[in-house]
Amino acid sequence: xxxVPVANSLLRAAVIFGLVANSxxxxxxAVADDLDGIRERGRLVVGVKEDYAPxxxxxxEGTLVGYDVDIARAFAEAIGVPAELVPVTSANRLQKxxxxxxxxxxxxxxDTRGRRELVHMxxxxxxxxxANVLLPPGSGISDWADLRGKTLCTIRGALWGRxxxxxxxxxxxxxxxxxxxxxALRVGHCVxxxxxxxxxxxxxxxxxxxxxxxxxxxxxxxxxxxxxxKEEAGSRLDSLLGDLLAQWHRDGFLQGLERRWDLPPSPxxxxxxxxxxxxxxxxxxxxxxxxxxxxxxxxxxxxxxxSEGRRDLSGLALLxxxxxxxxxxxxxxxxxxxxxxxxxxxxxxxSIVTVVLSIVLGIVFGWLMHRRVLLVAPLLxxxxxxxxxxxxxxxxxxxxxxxxxxVLALGFTLDAFTVAACVLSLYAAAANAVAFCHASDVVANxxxxxxxxxxxIRAALALCFAALMGNCVNIxxxxxxxxxxxxxxxxxxxxxxxxxxxxxxxMMNLLLLAYFVLVILVIQAFRLVERRVTAS
Amino acid sequence: xxxxxxTKHLVAWTPYLLTGFWWNIAVSLTAMVIGTxxxxxLAVMRDSSVWGAKSGGNVLTAAMHVAPTFxxxxxxxxxxxxxxxxxxxxVHVPVWLKASLAFGIAVAGFVSDNALVxxxxxxxxxVLEALLFLPSWTNYFLIIVMASSTASVIGVPEMVYRAxxxxxxxxxxxxxxxxxxxxMIWFLVFSILLTVIMHLLRNRLMQRTNGLLGQDxxxxxxxx
Numbered sequence: 001x002x003x004v005p006v007a008n009s010l011l012r013a014a015v016i017f018g019l020v021a022n023s024x025x026x027x028x029x030a031v032a033d034d035l036d037g038i039r040e041r042g043r044l045v046v047g048v049k050e051d052y053a054p055x056x057x058x059x060x061e062g063t064l065v066g067y068d069v070d071i072a073r074a075f076a077e078a079i080g081v082p083a084e085l086v087p088v089t090s091a092n093r094l095q096k097x098x099x100x101x102x103x104x105x106x107x108x109x110x111d112t113r114g115r116r117e118l119v120h121m122x123x124x125x126x127x128x129x130x131a132n133v134l135l136p137p138g139s140g141i142s143d144w145a146d147l148r149g150k151t152l153c154t155i156r157g158a159l160w161g162r163x164x165x166x167x168x169x170x171x172x173x174x175x176x177x178x179x180x181x182x183x184a185l186r187v188g189h190c191v192x193x194x195x196x197x198x199x200x201x202x203x204x205x206x207x208x209x210x211x212x213x214x215x216x217x218x219x220x221x222x223x224x225x226x227x228x229x230k231e232e233a234g235s236r237l238d239s240l241l242g243d244l245l246a247q248w249h250r251d252g253f254l255q256g257l258e259r260r261w262d263l264p265p266s267p268x269x270x271x272x273x274x275x276x277x278x279x280x281x282x283x284x285x286x287x288x289x290x291x292x293x294x295x296x297x298x299x300x301x302x303x304x305x306x307s308e309g310r311r312d313l314s315g316l317a318l319l320x321x322x323x324x325x326x327x328x329x330x331x332x333x334x335x336x337x338x339x340x341x342x343x344x345x346x347x348x349x350x351s352i353v354t355v356v357l358s359i360v361l362g363i364v365f366g367w368l369m370h371r372r373v374l375l376v377a378p379l380l381x382x383x384x385x386x387x388x389x390x391x392x393x394x395x396x397x398x399x400x401x402x403x404x405x406x407v408l409a410l411g412f413t414l415d416a417f418t419v420a421a422c423v424l425s426l427y428a429a430a431a432n433a434v435a436f437c438h439a440s441d442v443v444a445n446x447x448x449x450x451x452x453x454x455x456x457i458r459a460a461l462a463l464c465f466a467a468l469m470g471n472c473v474n475i476x477x478x479x480x481x482x483x484x485x486x487x488x489x490x491x492x493x494x495x496x497x498x499x500x501x502x503x504x505x506x507m508m509n510l511l512l513l514a515y516f517v518l519v520i521l522v523i524q525a526f527r528l529v530e531r532r533v534t535a536s
Numbered sequence: 537x538x539x540x541x542x543t544k545h546l547v548a549w550t551p552y553l554l555t556g557f558w559w560n561i562a563v564s565l566t567a568m569v570i571g572t573x574x575x576x577x578l579a580v581m582r583d584s585s586v587w588g589a590k591s592g593g594n595v596l597t598a599a600m601h602v603a604p605t606f607x608x609x610x611x612x613x614x615x616x617x618x619x620x621x622x623x624x625x626x627v628h629v630p631v632w633l634k635a636s637l638a639f640g641i642a643v644a645g646f647v648s649d650n651a652l653v654x655x656x657x658x659x660x661x662x663v664l665e666a667l668l669f670l671p672s673w674t675n676y677f678l679i680i681v682m683a684s685s686t687a688s689v690i691g692v693p694e695m696v697y698r699a700x701x702x703x704x705x706x707x708x709x710x711x712x713x714x715x716x717x718x719x720m721i722w723f724l725v726f727s728i729l730l731t732v733i734m735h736l737l738r739n740r741l742m743q744r745t746n747g748l749l750g751q752d753x754x755x756x757x758x759x760x
Contacts (some may be wrong), residue, residue, distance in 0.1 A: 140704045149631070149691020169613060169691060389678075389727035392683035392759060393698060394720045402713030409709075431758050474758035477604030485688060491610060504614040512603070512611055519602045 035236045042193035043081050046072035047088035047102040054261035055108045067261045069105045078244055094118050095457025111225040120233040122241045125223035128268030131160040132197040137211035144168055153181045153190040160194050163220050167499045201264035218267055223301050249276035301436055302333035327503035336497050343493025351476045370440035387430035393481055395423050400485050420482035428475035432468050439464035462534050469526045476522050537710040548636035549702045556695035564680040566636035571643020579684050601643030605760050606686055608638035611692045635687035639680050642760035646676050664744050671738045678730050683759040695719050
């Protein structure tokens with residue numbers, strides 16, 4: 001095998017490249033420390049929104065208030081100076097910061113890799129919002145996958161519309177105003193309204209949407225960050241603000257602000273509080289800074305972590321992302337990795353169970369058909385014909401959704417894996433049975449009679465081996481259909497990672513590669529067995 | 537739900553569902569056309585004595601046998617942009633065409649193998665044996681029609697996709713089973729009709745060859 005040395009030397013070259021790149025970046029000018037400057041000046045200048053209620057807006061007296069404003073004031077208080085608030089817009093907040101007109105930005109700003117090129121984002125994040133869908137009563141939609149191929153109303157130009165089309169294969173129609181979108185949903189131009197989750201929850205509380213619901217899991221979560229100048233990364237100001245935010249997640253200050261400004265409870269803040277209050281066996285916080293002042297990887301947003309200072313496989317994957325834009329998130333993001341590995345495991349398990357079961361059932365059914373057992377044989381013949389002449393996808397739906405409803409009424413639930421394994425096995429068993437029955441007929445003709453004993457079965461198996469192998473390879477290739485039963489197998493895993501990361505190129509190739517390997521392994525396994533069957 | 541209610545709903549929605557079945561057939565036929573053209577090319581490559589063409593044809597055919605159509609549906613949907621740019625010309629790629637391409641890959645693998653056999657028969661002057669390619673081709677068309685139901689997962693409005701819409705519109709838990717069963721029966725009727733036609737065609741070919749060719753059962757080896 002020459003692959004391993006080549007891979008090793010590539011790895012080594014990449015690590016060296018990473019080290020050089022790191023030392024280049026480290027050669028930046030000494031970190032400027034603004035904290036003393038701010039204290040000398042006697043005020044902290046913070047950029048906030050003035051048109052985005054309830055985060056940054058003007059009250060009837062004309063004073064700037066809101067969730068972001070409270071955070072800005074609390075920062076200033078901790079430094080020991082008053083806050084000077086400067087209104088900013090989405091268009092000018094980064095420029096004002098970079099030019100030094102303001103010290104800190106707290107202005108509903110989503111943290112993205114693109115913006116990280118321009119400014120330094122203080123971690124942890126102070127809020128997070130994502131997309132959700134307002135659904136009419138009885139829509140029957142319980143998952144984002146149910147929306148595939150359907151049309152959602154959205155506001156023109158909103159980020160979510162494009163993401164939904166590219167990553168979730170959902171169609172969208174854009175309207176200019178919030179009212180227009182709401183009306184379009186009411187008259188049925190679309191099956192739901194895709195928008196910022198916070199805004200949709202606010203709409204629900206308005207009382208105008210009787211019976212409507214916002215029930216899907218939040219998608220495209222975009223954490224909001226406090227930003228400072230890029231040169232101040234790692235400065236005393238950076239760690240002070242970061243420590244404050246971590247403290248506020250722990251003591252519930254941020255969730256208190258949420259209640260104060262009458263925001264609907266954000267799943268993001270709830271999850272962040274769980275993360276930042278978690279303690280290890282020594283009763284210390286799991287999320288605490290290391291010697292270099294960095295937060296542990298598990299406490300940060302995996303999608304925003306950079307390769308800086310990381311020399312393992314995940315560091316390489318991040319370096320790849322930063323230099324080429326290729327996002328191999330399964331290598332650096334523990335969540336994505338476990339989703340993918342679970343998917344791989346489920347698909348492999350489903351393949352093995354289905355192949356074994358379809359051969360065993362195929363032999364039994366084929367034997368009964370060959371012996372023309374009274375009543376059973378004709379029944380099996382009809383059953384096999386029906387199974388082979390209808391789409392397996394429909395068979396899955398009928399059992400899981402159709403019979404599932406009946407079974408549910410009796411107090412049981414059907415497990416997706418069991419249903420998929422049974423239906424797919426039966427489907428392949430039908431084809432196997434017909435092939436085995438033919439082979440048995442041929443062997444019986446040759447030998448006079450065929451007995452149910454190992455040597456005769458082997459002779460029949462050897463005769464129909466190619467057909468059985470073909471059927472089994474096809475059923476392994478069809479295991480992806482179990483994704484339609486919401487089983488988190490490989491296809492579901494890949495599409496859900498794409499939905500969050502947008503790395504469709506990498507994930508689709510990885511998915512196809514995994515299936516190629518799986519199919520080739522199955523073929524190899526059959527060849528191994530074939531040798532043993534035909535040997536005797 | 538009573539049987540009368542179920543029947544009423546099913547009858548009312550039948551035209552809508554059957555329009556979806558045309559999509560199944562259209563997607564499958566397009567896949568057969570694409571796959572047959574590509575498969576014939578591959579077969580010609582494999583039959584040639586040129587070394588590169590021969591091995592290239594073999595490798596491509598093997599890859600097409602391994603690629604799962606269900607995964608290819610997603611692969612092509614994500615990898616082919618909705619608008620393709622050709623020399624400044626923008627072409628819209630509809631989702632049903634992506635489905636046809638996915639199934640077309642499997643068809644090409646099949647045609648490559650079977651056409652190769654036919655080409656060799658033809659070269660020896662065994663025209664009728666070469667024609668046996670036709671019933672197998674029809675057989676494979678049937679398999680692709682069964683597979684075309686999976687195009688519903690990427691949003692092609694074929695019959696299974698429409699069944700979901702109908703179930704949503706009727707919105708009664710007891711109706712789900714009957715709706716899917718009803719759609720399944722349409723697939724079954726179509727399969728039986730096509731199989732009967734196929735048998736007739738095959739039998740005529742058999743008579744013409746004076747029983748030289750062994751009778752073998754039509755083989756539905758599962759969707760690729």
